[in-house]
Every structure is written in C-alpha cells, then in structure tokens.
Amino acid sequence: MNSTGSAGKSWAWPGTDWTRFNSFGHYLRSAELAHAGLFDIVFVSDHPALQRDNTSRPLHSFDPTVLFSAIAARVPDIGFLLTASSSYNSPYNLARRLATLDNISGGRVIWNVVSSFNPDIAANFSAAPLPPRDERYRRADEFVEVVKKLWLSWDTPSGEAPETRIWDPATARKIDHHGEFFDVTGPLNVPIGPQRHPVISQAGASDAGIDLAAKHADIVYASLFNKQAAFGYKAQLTQRALAHGRDPDNIRLMPGLVVVLGETREEAYRKHEALHGEGGEESLVKDFFKRAALTDIEGLDPDKPIDPAVFKYTQDQARPVGFSRSFAELTEAENLTPRQLVRRVDGGHRLAVGTPREVADTILDWWRSGAADGFNIHIPVLPDGIAEFNRTVIPLLQAAGAIPTEYDGSTIRQRLALPDPA
Amino acid sequence: MNSTGSAGKSWAWPGTDWTRFNSFGHYLRSAELAHAGLFDIVFVSDHPALQRDNTSRPLHSFDPTVLFSAIAARVPDIGFLLTASSSYNSPYNLARRLATLDNISGGRVIWNVVSSFNPDIAANFSAAPLPPRDERYRRADEFVEVVKKLWLSWDTPSGEAPETRIWDPATARKIDHHGEFFDVTGPLNVPIGPQRHPVISQAGASDAGIDLAAKHADIVYASLFNKQAAFGYKAQLTQRALAHGRDPDNIRLMPGLVVVLGETREEAYRKHEALHGEGGEESLVKDFFKRAALTDIEGLDPDKPIDPAVFKYTQDQARPVGFSRSFAELTEAENLTPRQLVRRVDGGHRLAVGTPREVADTILDWWRSGAADGFNIHIPVLPDGIAEFNRTVIPLLQAAGAIPTEYDGSTIRQRLALPDPA
Numbered sequence: 132m133n134s135t136g137s138a139g140k141s142w143a144w145p146g147t148d149w150t151r152f153n154s155f156g157h158y159l160r161s162a163e164l165a166h167a168g169l170f171d172i173v174f175v176s177d178h179p180a181l182q183r184d185n186t187s188r189p190l191h192s193f194d195p196t197v198l199f200s201a202i203a204a205r206v207p208d209i210g211f212l213l214t215a216s217s218s219y220n221s222p223y224n225l226a227r228r229l230a231t232l233d234n235i236s237g238g239r240v241i242w243n244v245v246s247s248f249n250p251d252i253a254a255n256f257s258a259a260p261l262p263p264r265d266e267r268y269r270r271a272d273e274f275v276e277v278v279k280k281l282w283l284s285w286d287t288p289s290g291e292a293p294e295t296r297i298w299d300p301a302t303a304r305k306i307d308h309h310g311e312f313f314d315v316t317g318p319l320n321v322p323i324g325p326q327r328h329p330v331i332s333q334a335g336a337s338d339a340g341i342d343l344a345a346k347h348a349d350i351v352y353a354s355l356f357n358k359q360a361a362f363g364y365k366a367q368l369t370q371r372a373l374a375h376g377r378d379p380d381n382i383r384l385m386p387g388l389v390v391v392l393g394e395t396r397e398e399a400y401r402k403h404e405a406l407h408g409e410g411g412e413e414s415l416v417k418d419f420f421k422r423a424a425l426t427d428i429e430g431l432d433p434d435k436p437i438d439p440a441v442f443k444y445t446q447d448q449a450r451p452v453g454f455s456r457s458f459a460e461l462t463e464a465e466n467l468t469p470r471q472l473v474r475r476v477d478g479g480h481r482l483a484v485g486t487p488r489e490v491a492d493t494i495l496d497w498w499r500s501g502a503a504d505g506f507n508i509h510i511p512v513l514p515d516g517i518a519e520f521n522r523t524v525i526p527l528l529q530a531a532g533a534i535p536t537e538y539d540g541s542t543i544r545q546r547l548a549l550p551d552p553a
Numbered sequence: 554m555n556s557t558g559s560a561g562k563s564w565a566w567p568g569t570d571w572t573r574f575n576s577f578g579h580y581l582r583s584a585e586l587a588h589a590g591l592f593d594i595v596f597v598s599d600h601p602a603l604q605r606d607n608t609s610r611p612l613h614s615f616d617p618t619v620l621f622s623a624i625a626a627r628v629p630d631i632g633f634l635l636t637a638s639s640s641y642n643s644p645y646n647l648a649r650r651l652a653t654l655d656n657i658s659g660g661r662v663i664w665n666v667v668s669s670f671n672p673d674i675a676a677n678f679s680a681a682p683l684p685p686r687d688e689r690y691r692r693a694d695e696f697v698e699v700v701k702k703l704w705l706s707w708d709t710p711s712g713e714a715p716e717t718r719i720w721d722p723a724t725a726r727k728i729d730h731h732g733e734f735f736d737v738t739g740p741l742n743v744p745i746g747p748q749r750h751p752v753i754s755q756a757g758a759s760d761a762g763i764d765l766a767a768k769h770a771d772i773v774y775a776s777l778f779n780k781q782a783a784f785g786y787k788a789q790l791t792q793r794a795l796a797h798g799r800d801p802d803n804i805r806l807m808p809g810l811v812v813v814l815g816e817t818r819e820e821a822y823r824k825h826e827a828l829h830g831e832g833g834e835e836s837l838v839k840d841f842f843k844r845a846a847l848t849d850i851e852g853l854d855p856d857k858p859i860d861p862a863v864f865k866y867t868q869d870q871a872r873p874v875g876f877s878r879s880f881a882e883l884t885e886a887e888n889l890t891p892r893q894l895v896r897r898v899d900g901g902h903r904l905a906v907g908t909p910r911e912v913a914d915t916i917l918d919w920w921r922s923g924a925a926d927g928f929n930i931h932i933p934v935l936p937d938g939i940a941e942f943n944r945t946v947i948p949l950l951q952a953a954g955a956i957p958t959e960y961d962g963s964t965i966r967q968r969l970a971l972p973d974p975a
Contacts, residue, residue: 142719149714153744155626155657179645181707181725181742185718192742194646197622197653204577204623221641223601223677224616231619235577251738255645258736285603292571296607297564303603314680316673320603320614322575 132161132173136516137389137478137509138406139187144512151513152192155201161514162202166209168521169534171546172241174352174507175199177214180251196228203236210543212241212332212350217274218267219247219256222313226281229329230321238326238542241350242278244333244343246271248451264447268339270312275331275347277313280306282328283552284318326542327552336453337446345371348382349549352507354453355386356461356481361502363460383547387480388494389509392519396485400474403484406511412470419473433470439463454479480509487523494524495531554583554595558938559811559900559931560828561609566934573935574614577623583936584624588631590943591956593968594663596774596929597621599636602673618650625658632965634663634754634772639696640689641669641678644735648703651751652743660748660964663772664700666755666765668693670873686869690761692734697753697769699735702728704750705974706740748964749974758875759868767793770804771971774929776875777808778883778903783924785882805926805969809902810916812930814941818907822896825906828933834892841895855892861885876901902931909945916946917953 134152135141142149151157165173175198178191195213203211211232215225233240246267247253253261262270285303306317333348335341344351345368355361361384369379391406393399404411407418416433431437439462444455458476461467467475476482483490497503510516528534539546556574557563564571573579587595597620600613617635625633633654637647655662668689669675675683684692707725728739755770757763766773767790777783783806791801813828815821826833829840838855853859861884866877880898883889889897898904905912919925932938950956961968 143714149719150710153656153710159626179649179742181720181740185720185725187719189719189742192744193653193656194618194650194743196616196619197650197657200619200622201626201657204581204626219643220646221678224642227601228616228619231614231616234575234615235619235623254736254738256643256737258731288572288575292565297571297609297611298603298607303607309680314676315678316676318603320601320611321616322614 132158132165132510132513133175134188134190134192134513136188136512138511139184139478140406140408141512142188144406147512147515152189155193155198157514158193158198159202159205161517162206162209164514164517164521166206168517168525169536169538170209170508171505172210172212172543173199173202174212174243175214176243177216177245178247178249178252179216179219180249180255183251196232199240200232200235203232203239208239208538208540210239210241210330210546211236212243214243214245216245216247216252217271218262219252220274222274222277223281223315223317223319226278226319227321229278230282230319230324233324233326233329234321238324238544240329241332241543242329243352244271244275244331244347264337264339268343271343272346273310273312275343277306277308277310277315279328279552280308281315281317281319283323285320285322287323326544330544330547330549334453336451336456339446340452341367342371344368345377345382346375349544349547350383350385353384353386354457354480355503356457356476357464358497358500358502359464360457360460361386361497365502381550383504383549385505385507386497386503387509388506389477389480389482389511390490390516390520390524391477391482391484391511392487392490392523393484394486396489399484399486403474403477403482412473415473416469419477420469431469434468436466436468437462437472478509480507487527491524491527491531494528495533498533554580554587554932554935555597556610556612556614556935558610558934560933561606561900562828562830563934564610566828569934569937574611577615577620579936580615580620581624581627583939584628584631586936586939586943588628590939590947591958591960592631592930593927594632594634594965595621595624596634596665597636598665599638599667600669600671600674601638601641602671602677605673618654621662622654622657625654625661630661630960630962632661632663632752632968633658634665636665636667638667638669638674639693640684641674642696644696644699645703645737645739645741648700648741649743651700652704652741652746655746655748655751656743660746660966662751663754663965664751665774666693666697666753666769686759686761690765693765694768695732695734697765699728699730699732699737701750701769701974702730703737703739703741705745707742707744709745748966752966752969752971756875758873758878761868762874763789764793766790767799767804768797771966771969772805772807775806775808776879776902777925778879778898779886780919780922780924781886782879782882783808783919787924803972805971807927807929808919808925810928810930811899811902811904811933812912812938812942812946813899813904813906813933814909814912814945815906816908818911821906821908825896825899825904834895837895838891841899842891853891856890858888858890859884859894900931902929909949913946913949913953916950917955920955 175195199211303318308315330349332350333344334352335344372379391403404415407415439459442459483493597617621633672683725740730737752771754772755766756774757766794801813825826837829837861881864880905915
C-alpha cells in the first residue's frame with residue numbers, strides 16, 4: 132500500500148491526483164478498499180530517505196507507525212504489516228511504538244524487520260557508512276531479541292484493582308539485556324497487548340537473511356518467480372527453522388505478486404506496457420532491464436534466451452541478494468528471452484498479467500500446491516486498483532473456498548493460526 | 554492528558570477503571586471531552602521508562618506520536634502537544650514522525666522538546682549514564698536545528714502534475730548538516746506540511762533551558778506559582794529571546810495549573826485531600842513534602858513559615874531546576890506554612906482549589922494581567938474531570954470573552970497567531 136501504487140509511474144496515471152502520496156485520505160481510502168475486499172493485511176515497506184529516482188513515485192514518505200495508527204482508528208479488522216529498520220532505530224522506542232499500535236488496533240500489528248541496505252539511509256543518521264551485511268544482521272538478531280523481551284516484560288493489567296501497587300517486580304520485570312549492540316534495562320512501559328505481542332515478518336534472501344527469518348519470523352515475504360524457486364526457498368527455510376528448534380509449520384510464506392488485470396490477456400498486456408510509459412513492449416523491455424534487473428542491457432537480444440550469468444550475485448553484494456538470486460534461478464530454469472521475462476516479473480516480484488480468471492488460477496495453483504501460504508499483492512495504481520481486484524478476482528478466490536467471506540473479529544495472530552509467543 | 558489523571562492516586566479513584574491507562578478508548582474519550590470543551594490543545598508529557606513509583610499511576614505508557622495519530626483520525630480541530638526527547642531519538646526519524654502526524658492532522662502538531670533528566674531513561678538506551686545537563690542542552694539545540702531544516706527541505710507538491718520529475722534538487726533540498734552531534738544529509742522524505750512545520754514547545758527552567766526555549770520555542774510551558782514569579786520568568790525569557798534576535802511577542806507562556814473543583818471551597822478542599830489518600834490534611838502535608846517538594850520533611854512544623862533554603866537548588870543538579878526554583882521563590886515571597894503551601898501547589902504545579910468561580914477568576918486574573926497567555930490545565934482524574942471543567946469553568950471563561958465558543962478550522966499555528974517559520 133505504498134505511495135501511489137507499485138508501478139513507478141503510478142503517480143502520473145491518467146485520472147489520478149499526482150500529490151496523493153502526500154495525503155492521508157489516499158491511504159485511508161486504500162485501506163478501506165482493502166478492508167472491503169477482505170484482505171487480511173495491508174503492508175508498507177520503508178526507507179527513511181527520499182529515493183534518488185525522481186521520475187518514479189516517492190516510494191516512502193509518511194512514517195509507517197504514525198500512518199497505520201491513524202488508519203487503525205478508522206478501519207477495523209485488517210492487519211497492519213509495517214517495516215522498520217533494526218539498524219536505524221533503538222529497541223526500546225520501537226518496541227514501545229509497536230506495542231502502542233498493537234494495543235490501539237486490538238492486536239493487528241506485524242513488524243517487518245529490515246536491516247536497511249541503502250547508503251542514502253545511513254547518510255541521514257550518521258557520518259558513518261552503512262555497516263557490512265554481517266554486522267547489520269547480527270545487530271538485527273539482537274535487536275529482535277531485545278524487542279521480544281521488552282514486549283513480554285509487563286503483564287497485562289486486569290481484574291480487581293490492586294490494594295496499593297499498580298505493578299511490582301514480579302509483574303513488570305526488568306530485562307537487564309547486555310549484548311554486543313544493546314544495553315537495555317526495561318521493563319517496557321507498555322503492558323503485554325491483545326495478541327501478547329506483534330507478529331514478526333522478515334524478507335531475508337541472503338543466507339544471513341534466511342537464517343534471521345527462520346529464527347524469528349512468523350511471516351516470510353520473498354521474491355519468488357516460479358514454484359520451483361518457492362519450493363527450494365521453503366526447503367531452505369524449513370531446514371534453518373529446524374536448526375533453530377522451531378516448527379516450520381508456524382512460518383507463513385507470502386511471496387510478492389504484482390497483478391495487472393484486463394478483460395482479455397491482450398488488454399492486460401497493453402495496460403502493463405502503459406504502466407511503464409508510452410513506448411509499448413520495446414520500452415517495457417528496456418525499462419525492465421534498466422530498473423528491475425539491475426544489469427547491463429547492452430548486448431541483450433530481446434528474442435534470444437538470456438544467459439543466467441548476467442544475474443550473478445554474491446552473498447556480500449551491496450544490493451539485496453533476493454532479487455538477483457530469483458532472476459538467476461528463473462532464467463536458468465526456463466530459458467527465457469527478455470520479451471518473455473518482462474511478462475513474468477515486474478518491479479522485482481512475480482507478475483500475474485491477464486484476465487481475472489488467469490490471475491485467480493495462478494494464485495490458487497500456488498496456494499493449493501503448497502508453494503505459498505498467501506500473497507503480498509502489489510497493486511500497480513492505488514487506490515482504484517484495489518477496487519478492481521476486489522470486483523474481479525476476490526469473488527473467484529471466494530468461490531474456490533480459498534479466502535473467507537467475512538472477518539471474524541480475531542487478532543492477526545489468531546487469523547494466521549500462529550502460536551502464542553512463549 | 555497523561556495516564557489516569559494528574560493525581561498520583563487517580564488510577565484508584567472510586568468509580569473508575571484502574572486499567573484505563575492501557576486503553577485507547579480512555580484517551581480517545583478524554584480528547585473528545587477536551588474537544589467538547591473547546592480546549593485548544595491536549596498535551597502529554599513523556600518518559601520512555603516505567604516510573605519507579607508503583608503506587609502512583611504509570612504516568613507514561615503509550616508512545617505519544619502513535620497515540621495522537623489515532624486520536625487525530627477521530628477528533629477534529631484540537632491541537633496535539635506531545636513530548637519527545639532530543640537525547641534518545643534521532644533527528645531524521647523524529648522529524649519524519651512529527652511531519653507525518655502534522656500532515657495527517659491537518660497542521661495540529663506541537664513538539665515539546667525535552668532533553669530527559671531521568672537516569673532510568675538512559676538505562677533503556679545504553680550502558681552510558683545520562684550525559685551532563687550542558688551536553689544534553691547543546692545536543693537539544695542542534696537536534697532542533699536539524700529537525701527544522703529537515704521540515705523545510707521538501708516543498709509541498711501542488712498544482713498541475715509535472716512533466717517527468719516529481720521533485721528536483723531545487724524543490725527537495727539536501728540539508729548537508731554536519732555538527733557536534735549529528736550528520737544528516739536529507740532531504741526529509743515528507744514534504745512541507747499544512748502549517749509549514751509543527752509548532753515548538755519547551756519547558757526550560759534552568760539557565761540553559763530558558764535559553765533553549767528563548768531560541769526555539771513558540772510555546773513555553775513552565776512551573777510558575779505566583780504572578781511575581783511569572784513576570785520574573787517572562788522578563789528573563791524576553792531578554793534571552795531578544796539576544797537571539799527573536800520578537801518576544803511571538804512566544805506564548807502557558808504555565809501549568811492543577812484544578813480541583815467543588816461546589817464550595819470546603820468541598821474542594823476535602824476532594825483535594827481525598828486525591829492524596831485517606832489521611833485528610835495531615836497526610837496531604839506529609840505526602841506533599843515526600844513527593845513534590847523533594848526535600849526532607851523532618852523538622853518542618855506544619856504551622857510555621859517554611860525557610861526557603863530547604864528548596865535550595867543549583868544549575869547542575871540532577872533533577873529539574875524549575876520545580877525547586879519555583880518553590881524557593883514562592884516561599885521567599887509569601888512566607889507560607891506547609892499547611893498553606895499544600896493548597897497553593899500540587900504535583901509541582903500551581904494549584905487552583907475552590908469553586909468554579911474562584912478557579913475561573915484566578916485564570917482570568919493571570920490572563921488579563923499578562924502573567925500568562927494560556928494555561929496547561931492539569932485534570933486530577935481523567936476523563937470525568939474534563940467533563941466537570943467543561944460544565945462549570947468553561948462557561949465562565951466564555952462569558953468573560955477569554956475563550957471562543959467554537960473552533961474556526963485553523964491550524965494550531967494560526968490559532969495561536971504564531972508567524973510562519975522562515
């Protein structure tokens with residue numbers, strides 16, 4: 132639910148207000164539409180920096196905790212998945228903000244832990260450069276540990292009023308954490324909330340990232356382009372979860388899925404092209420390799436299979452490992468030409484471009500085969516794209532019994548059938 | 554509007570729910586009542602720590618930015634004055650949260666800058682002790698400078714959609730700040746808001762605090778017990794404002810005022826005692842010296858004038874200078890006994906205990922004489938105390954022409970007739 136939509140040019144889409152990324156009413160309307168469509172969750176990614184590409188919509192503007200709190204006061208039922216950096220926050224402040232939002236929303240918060248990979252973020256916080264990935268992930272791990280301890284440090288007040296003391300050291304416990312990165316005494320000054328504590332999400336794709344997800348995450352968001360990649364990723368996640376003593380069945384895998392709809396597939400293809408500018412398929416191909424694949428377009432014949440080596444990646448590269456890895460796996464497995472590839476992936480995530488029936492079928496196929504537990508649906512143009520998805524795809528998913536027809540009043544932890552934290 | 558009310562025992566007040574400090578509905582109801590009474594602003598102080606005194610209400614629980622955002626989505630018109638520490642936040646994140654809330658609320662945010670004096674706060678953020686006051690105030694000064702630069706770094710998007718670029722370096726400007734404490738590149742990823750940027754409040758009472766307030770604050774909140782102290786404080790503030798090249802008329806002085814109402818003064822006195830426990834005036838006196846005056850009660854005869862020397866303070870004491878200074882000035886000026894003093898001051902702020910007419914008269918007297926531009930009204934028991942104040946005191950203030958009878962739809966900056974920031 133970021134900005135004006137997942138498409139870079141969504142800000143300039145005909146019939147929309149280009150300034151809406153800066154309007155609470157726009158986000159409220161988007162959340163209301165998601166609620167009307169019975170979405171489980173609305174999600175925002177986040178970078179505390181103005182992105183450099185000023186021809187694309189400003190992807191991150193309003194602070195997610197503040198934005199979602201205002202929406203939570205107006206929209207019931209729906210969960211709020213928000214991104215916050217473990218590199219550029221302090222555990223006490225962030226634990227407190229999320230616990231506050233979880234209480235206000237009645238147990239609807241999911242925290243997406245990111246360690247931040249963008250040097251422009253680092254420059255807004257210090258003269259020091261971004262720490263190396265290893266250090267960021269060690270810090271993320273300890274950060275999540277501290278936040279969890281704080282979230283469970285003060286028992287929920289309930290029952291008859293106590294005689295004299297509103298808490299005591301047995302009910303509000305110091306955590307006395309002293310680690311590599313953090314020294315935090317506690318307890319948190321917000322009591323345990325309606326779902327004990329917020330659900331945790333992670334999108335790790337590097338080895339360190341997958342390990343962090345396997346250790347802490349209830350929800351894993353990933354960039355997975357085909358079922359083979361999804362099963363491979365799931366196997367790796369399962370193995371790491373078991374190594375951490377966790378039941379892998381308690382992790383929900385929700386890959387990203389960009390949806391472009393048309394009454395016919397041709398219509399959907401034309402819309403897909405229009406979302407990237409005015410140059411038709413040719414400029415779609417060019418734009419794709421310039422923006423998403425992050426590699427050199429020179430020498431690529433649009434009609435010859437791509438050499439997977441152009442997507443080579445290393446575990447210590449500066450940019451995220453996940454996107455590079457997914458591209459390499461997909462082109463390796465399916466021998467795709469650039470012209471074919473641009474209809475399979477958009478903005479770094481799997482693309483479903485076609486009729487509502489085709490989109491519903493690919494969602495159902497992945498879900499029924501166990502390749503995914505859910506999907507993070509990217510809507511190219513907000514807010515109207517949600518209304519279109521509600522009208523055309525949701526009824527097909529409901530008819531197939533894949534999603535419910537009403538909310539049941541539960542917390543997001545209950546709705547995802549996740550266990551209570553210890 | 555903190556917790557269950559300004560009285561320490563408000564959590565256990567008959568007929569109230571002791572767990573309400575942990576309920577969004579409670580704060581929402583309090584804000585709705587304040588709105589019904591045409592209050593300009595609701596205020597929360599803040600400590601990111603669970604306070605040690607567990608017989609008193611937990612004064613600070615929910616994060617103020619998250620709480621006020623949810624309330625802003627439900628309650629129109631009223632301003633939100635929230636406290637956030639310059640010692641335990643980063644300028645980019647805090648500037649962004651406040652700018653987001655200012656946008657969501659339509660220009661109703663006031664940031665109360667505090668440097669944090671409580672070692673329990675320091676222990677939630679690091680193994681390092683609280684920095685000395687001088688360093689904290691230097692950091693606060695630079696923090697506010699950086700935040701202001703960030704707030705004005707990206708022009709509000711408006712008008713026709715641009716051809717290609719949503720911003721450029723002339724409309725979204727790097728701030729390239731490099732100072733003693735902070736290195737921040739910018740720009741902020743939230744554009745300039747409806748009142749350009751949030752209003753700034755400060756409660757400085759030490760020399761360094763008054764200087765910070767005189768340099769940056771639009772609103773000054775202070776602990777002032779008599780008009781003589783108010784005029785003295787105002788003179789000092791004026792002098793420092795002029796030294797910083799500011800027009801002192803652009804600073805609004807709003808001292809704290811604890812209000813305890815009864816149909817008769819005797820009834821108000823009994824209520825005042827009950828708010829402190831069951832021991833009547835004797836225990837009121839004891840409790841007062843134990844909690845508020847922060848000095849030794851031994852050797853104080855309740856009926857003999859107090860030696861002002863018991864309130865001696867130094868500029869570098871650990872606890873806030875403001876409360877100590879105000880006590881010393883009041884007892885020096887008026888030769889009060891403990892029994893008299895406890896009816897003049899409560900919880901570190903001036904007390905108005907009596908009938909609605911008496912309370913309205915002291916408010917009007919200070920306002921007409923220019924000793925104050927407004928008051929930070931402390932309500933002993935929330936939320937019902939606001940309803941009582943609305944019913945009994947507000948009509949008297951309206952009849953005197955001191956406050957309006959409806960909101961006019963302006964931003965909080967406009968309502969307080971403050972100039973636009975440069």
